[in-house]
Amino acid sequence: MTKVTRRSILRGAMCGAAALTITPIRGLSRAAMAASEATANGKFVVLVNLFGGNDGLNTVIPSHLTPYTERRPTLSLTEGLHDLTGGWALHPNLTSCKGLWDAGQMHVVQKVGYPNENLSHFTSQNIYSYGVRDIGTNGDGRGWLGRFADTYCTNPVEPLGVVSVGAGRRLDFEANAGEALVLDSVPNFNFDVDTDFRSDHELRQRTARAIVDTETAPGSGSGLTIFNTSKQAHELVDRVQAGVVGWQDPLTYADNTFGRRLKEVSRLLHARDEFGTKVFYTGFGGFDTHSGQLTRHADLMSQLDVNLGAFVADMQARSMWDDCVVIVISEFGRRNFENGSFGTDHGHGNAFMVMGGGVDGGKITGDMNEEDLNRNQPAFGYDFRELYADVIDNHLGLASAPIFPESYQNTGDIRLLKT
Amino acid sequence: MQSFRRAWAGVVLALAMVGCGGSSGPSFAITALGLVGGDLEATAAGEITGNEVFTIRGVGFDPASEFYFGATAAPTLVFVSATELRVTTPPMPEGVVDIRIVNPDGAETTLEGAFTFAVAPTLAAVVALDGPGVGTSLALVDDRTALELTGTGFKTGATVWIDGIEVVGTFVNATTLQCAAPNLPTERVADVAVRNPEGLRATLVETLTYTQRYSLAPQPGGLSEDQVRHLLRRAGFGASDTSVLALRNRTGSSIADSLLNIRADAALNAVESNAFAIFEDTPPPSAEINARTYQEWHIHLLRNNEKTLQERLAWFLHNHFATSQTALGGGERWWIYEQIQLLRSFGKPIGEGGLDFNWRELCIRICKDRAMLRWLDGINSRNGAPNENFPRELWELFMLGEGRGYTQEDIVQASRAFTGFRRVDVEGQEYDTVRYEKNGHDAADPKTIFGVTGNFGYDSVSPYHEDGAGIDVDDRDTDGGIVALTLRERPVEASTFICRKLAETFLYDDVSDALVEELAQMLRDNDWNMRPVLRAMIGSKAMFSAHTRKSQIKQPVEFVLQFLRNTDIDATESRIRGALDSLQQEPLEPPGVEGWPRGSAWMGGQAMLERINFLRDVVRDLDDTPTQINPILPPVGQRSPGEIVDHLARLIGVELTVFARTAMIEYVTTELSGDVVVPFDFDPTDERDLRMKTRGLLYLLAQYHDGHRQ
Structure with missing residues (x-):
């Protein structure tokens, strides 16, 4: 369906020069051409960040290792677990995830992190955002998604190549060329009208647009970011709104933060061929469970699972699930042992879940033993970049090497996709 | 870099007649030589590659005159008048040559050794060797910044010209010169040139940025309207035309003093009372007030308080000790009101219940602030079951900076010190409170923190914390609190951390270590009183520098x-x-x-x-x-x-x-x-x-x- 739409727009653009003078049409046709380059395989990634440091040990649970229950006398989970393999089990609220596991579409990687892990939320998040461990020495000021966009979404610059949905303009998006779309809500991604002076308001819009279209962007710095953003707002509204016309709400997303965000991802995917988005960055917070973890974490797991379940069904209904990979990440895991407040403090390596129609699932890469659990936190096992790189190379079909210029531990163990 | 030859390309060398070499023929001599429209004094020198145009002035020239550099005739000669010729130089090896003019009648005049062929120097970069802009092309307008020039072909005796001013250069080698930048009256981007003794030079156009941004010296003179507007954007939340015009022509330091005066007056009382009226019949403490009402109370103050720096500082501190009321239950929510009032009191005089800008005292209070104790799990940190959340963030985010001077074990030990508070339900009282209980505090063994062993706890429980009930002062913490210990043992980390954040907020982002240290020194020298730091920044040249102005993205x-x-x-x-x-x-x-995030994180479609x-x-x-x-x-x-x-x-x-x-x-x-x-x-x-x-x-x-x- 959507492919037909794209062709018709291109045709319209080619046949009718007059149509090109109308801004929205021009925007679409240019974008459609960009999309045709960038979405050669139509595949995309949805990155779900669990902000605050998700407790991996209570997400993918080592029920076969006795230190787990010994060191977590009140927090260890033993009942209602969804068994996976080798003694591992999922949190009781991860029922949709268990369904994916059973369908062979979810792969777990254990002890994901980076070397010499840092216990600060902010330092750790920066490492993930830049895709660089030693930021001071090896960083180039760009985020990994910025490098991605600079490499793969620049001919011409495609602001919809990577998109933040509710996650803000994170450092991940810091790029040299262009300005990624940073969006919270598509319905609100629009101009409100001064209804007392409708015609004059239209003139105001044209004036503002003429200014951003005509003026030269400042060379660098904050002025450039503002200018580009301002230009983007004026240029993208029509395009985004036109692209999502006809999207149908499956009504299965929960009315909570993560549900609302995934719904926006779904809405944007309605225009997959026009927009050509390769990476959607989203997530939600609340995972810094220093106290009262049991119920808080259970609620978070439920919010995660219900909405992922809705998203998978939505994607399947729209025949996009085979083109989708969802990666669930977090800046770090938590301690092996509970603290005195029925919570857990900051830890290291974490279990990441990867799911999708093309994922080689029902498998766990990496393992743990009792020694891992008798430490303060599990040891670092796999570099998150090896995981990202596998998805970029083998799912998106794009070379990951320019995205992660700093050398990192590459075990070769991580093979997330069906061959 | 591409323009290093620009100034030279426009050179016309004037050879003026000053005397006669003989009575029969033309005579000429070299006198003052100048760049046309330029600022360098030139001499008779050209590049070995030739093909440069010179003007010769004299008398008695003829359309058929010939001109020689050494034994080589000028490739082209244009007769302009009997007193002016233009010649191009031939390619010549390096060295000094005679120049000679020969008229058709055979009369000739020679100037011996009057012209030099040489290799022109090139200038690649100019960087500061000292000052806070070290390593970059930045000079201070008033600090004689030491510079290093790199390039090729420098010669002993080379001089350096900056913005048209000759300065003494120190010859290091053929690729390196050093000099002190001359002071300039205003900020600008200056040209830099190197001139070898024979006169050949290289120029980098608009390469050295003169700034006053690093200077904490007071901004001289009265402020313009535009400068007042800038200041009130930074030290406040903007201001009406009337307020701006009232401050115009006053000095930055004088305005700083006014801004820093946060004594109660009729206007402040009125705005606080108007804000409080938003609570209507159920003012805090109360369990009846919803989250939006607290926000609107705060917004009323931010919008209306004419003591604009009071609210600006409170906002800075709210962002610094960032606590969210979303973590507070209905009976606890009034604690956020109490915390904001604490932050708003930071600059108030002690006699009015304020902290008189005392950073140590504010950090001590925040450790026992009810909302903070709830937010970072202090009320869950108990004897035998300490919680690391608060001490980690206290050092990482509030006092020292990530990884600066503390270890994981320090955090563990400090979490033991931060035990003893718990939430209590007071009978007959619908809202919640927090109390310190001696037996909830871990005083069992001494704690070793920063390598110092002692009986550390909270700094003495202050009356602020207790709402009229009995105070359970813990006399077992004989060695005082973690805040005082931190400032005592880690004064440099603590002072530079907060001063860097202040400078980034009030001045600009890429603030230098030197400027931070200058502010930090003030904070340490004044026993952690922040007033001198704020005063210095607000009235400083740096505040009004082009580097500061409009450098931030508004939140x-x-x-x-x-x-x-x-x-x-x-x-x-x-x-x-x-x-x-x-x-x-x-x-x-x-x-x-x-x-909240800063800067570009606030942008996006x-x-x-x-x-x-x-x-x-x-x-x-x-x-x-x-x-x-x-x-x-x-x-x-x-x-x-x-x-x-x-x-x-x-x-x-x-x-x-x-x-x-x-x-x-x-x-x-x-x-x-x-x-x-x-x-x-x-x-x-x-x-x-x-x-x-x-x-x-x-x-x-x-x-x-x-x-x-x-």
Whole structure:
């Protein structure tokens, strides 16, 4: 369906020069051409960040290792677990995830992190955002998604190549060329009208647009970011709104933060061929469970699972699930042992879940033993970049090497996709 | 770099006649030589590659005169007049040659050794060797910054010219020269040139940036209107035209003193009382007040308090000790009110219940602040079951910076010290409170922190914390509290950490270590009193430098409040809260303990749209209060479209390009007829015209890209 739409727009653009003078049409046709380059395989990634440091040990649970229950006398989970393999089990609220596991579409990687892990939320998040461990020495000021966009979404610059949905303009998006779309809500991604002076308001819009279209962007710095953003707002509204016309709400997303965000991802995917988005960055917070973890974490797991379940069904209904990979990440895991407040403090390596129609699932890469659990936190096992790189190379079909210029531990163990 | 030869390319060497070498023929000599329109004194020298044009002045020249460099004739010679010739140089090996002119009658004159062929130097880079701009092309306007010039072909005796001023250069080797930059009266980007003794030179055009940004010396003289507006954007949330004009011509330091005076007066009492009235019949402490009401109370103060620095500092501290009321239950929510009041009291005099800018005291209080104890699990940290959350963030985010001077074991030990508080339900009281209980505190063994072993706990429990009930003072913590220990054992880390954040907030982002240390030294020397630090920054040259001005992206709170304060437009607290909600910066609800993001994180397509839509909301409200239009506009009689645009741009603090200004004037004088733009006869005496176009101009001006910078 959507492919037909794209062709018709291109045709319209080619046949009718007059149509090109109308801004929205021009925007679409240019974008459609960009999309045709960038979405050669139509595949995309949805990155779900669990902000605050998700407790991996209570997400993918080592029920076969006795230190787990010994060191977590009140927090260890033993009942209602969804068994996976080798003694591992999922949190009781991860029922949709268990369904994916059973369908062979979810792969777990254990002890994901980076070397010499840092216990600060902010330092750790920066490492993930830049895709660089030693930021001071090896960083180039760009985020990994910025490098991605600079490499793969620049001919011409495609602001919809990577998109933040509710996650803000994170450092991940810091790029040299262009300005990624940073969006919270598509319905609100629009101009409100001064209804007392409708015609004059239209003139105001044209004036503002003429200014951003005509003026030269400042060379660098904050002025450039503002200018580009301002230009983007004026240029993208029509395009985004036109692209999502006809999207149908499956009504299965929960009315909570993560549900609302995934719904926006779904809405944007309605225009997959026009927009050509390769990476959607989203997530939600609340995972810094220093106290009262049991119920808080259970609620978070439920919010995660219900909405992922809705998203998978939505994607399947729209025949996009085979083109989708969802990666669930977090800046770090938590301690092996509970603290005195029925919570857990900051830890290291974490279990990441990867799911999708093309994922080689029902498998766990990496393992743990009792020694891992008798430490303060599990040891670092796999570099998150090896995981990202596998998805970029083998799912998106794009070379990951320019995205992660700093050398990192590459075990070769991580093979997330069906061959 | 590509332009290093630019100045040289325009050189015309003037060879002027000063005397006669003989009575029969032409004579010539070399006198003063100058760059045309330039500032370097030239001598008779050319490049070995030849092909440079020189002007020869003298008398008795003939159209058929010949000119020689050594034994080689000039490849081209143009006869301009009997007193002026133009010649090009031939390619010649390096060295000194005679120059000679021969007339057709055979008369000739020679100047021996008067011209030098040489290899021109090249200049690749100029970097500062000292000062805070070390390693970059930055010089201070008043600090004789040491510079190093690198290039090729430098010779002993080479001189350096900066912005047309000759300075003594030290020859290091053929690729390196050093010198001290001359002081300049104002900020500018200067040309730098190197001139070898024979006269060949290389110039880097507009390469050395002169700045006063690093200087904490007081800004001299009275402030211009524009400087006052800038200062009040940074040290406040903008200001009305009246307030700005009242401060014009005063010095920065004098304004700083006024801003730092946070003593109670009638106006402050009134604004606090008006804000408090938002709680109506159920003021805090109470379990009846909802989260929005607390936000609107805070917003009222941010919008209206004329002690603008008090609220600016409270906002800075709210972001620094970022606590969210979303973590507080209904009975606990009044604790956020209590915390904001603590932060607002930071600059108040001690006699008025304030902390007189004492950083140590504020850190001590925040450790025992009820909302903080709840937010970072202090009330869950118990004897035998300590919680690391608070000590980690206390050092990482509040006092020292990540990884600066503490270890994981220090955190573990400090978490033992931070035990003893718990939430209590007081019988017959619907709201919750927090109390310190001696037996909840871990005093069993001494704690070793920063290598110091002692009985550490909270710093003495202050009456502030207790709402009238008995105070359970713990006399077992004989070695005092963690805050005092931290400042004692880690004074450099602690002072540089907070001073860097202050400087980044009030001045600019890439603040240097040297400037931070200068401020930190002040903080340490004044026993952690922050007033001198604030005073120095507010009135400093750095505050008014081009590097500071408009260098920051406004946060939503700054964007919204500055627009309202600058224009003096009324907006309800509810409207402002709604806008800040859409812009994701609701007061009292920072996204996490790290506070709100800074800078470019606030940009993005949707964020920009929300800002524009906020402006739509506010200007649309103007219709309900038409009397608001007049005070915003220039006086009657000065209301041509251009005058209105300029006036509003000035109020909002937006600088327009010529194109943007023209576009906005065109907007006033046009309208849409269907889809076509047609002339509109704007009548400044017509109320509807004024309202419509004022709305539109405010909307356009405030969304203009310069309007998002401060």
